[in-house]
Amino acid sequence: MTDQASRLQERYGRTPERAQRDRRMLWVFGGAVALVFVAWVVWAGLLSPGAEIDSRTTGYSVDESANEVEVRWQLTVEPGTPVQCAVQALSESKNIVGWKIVDIPASDRHVRAFSETVRVMQPATTGLIHHCWSQ
DSSP: OHHHHHHHHHHHHHHHHHHHHHHHHHHHHHHHHHHHHHHHHHHIIIIIIIIIHHHHEEEEEEEEETTEEEEEEEOOOTOOOOOEEEEEEETTTTTTEEEEEEEEEOSOOOOOEEEEEEEEEEESSEEEEEEEEOO
């Protein structure tokens, strides 16, 4: 009976060698997942830039006669960090109709308010701060 059982196990690939190989593969796969996770933690946490930048649009006004949009925003950044911000104007269909990069010098204040005028090529319905980054 054991001879028949061992032949069945062998026939369906359930040999001791196969079980040992499966355990080895599981350990290798688990180690690879752990290595990728540790690399991601190092990349995302330890190597990220030090200055955190937060920008929020506080308002806008559209001057259709002058083809301009004035965008007002608040910038929160660590003191002493020079920043660049992209300001944009959008049309009714949310297409970008005006765009401007603004250089903001370093300051000793943590939170500051700004206003910038963006010229538009087509009628605009809104203006906003798109993104800010440290220089």
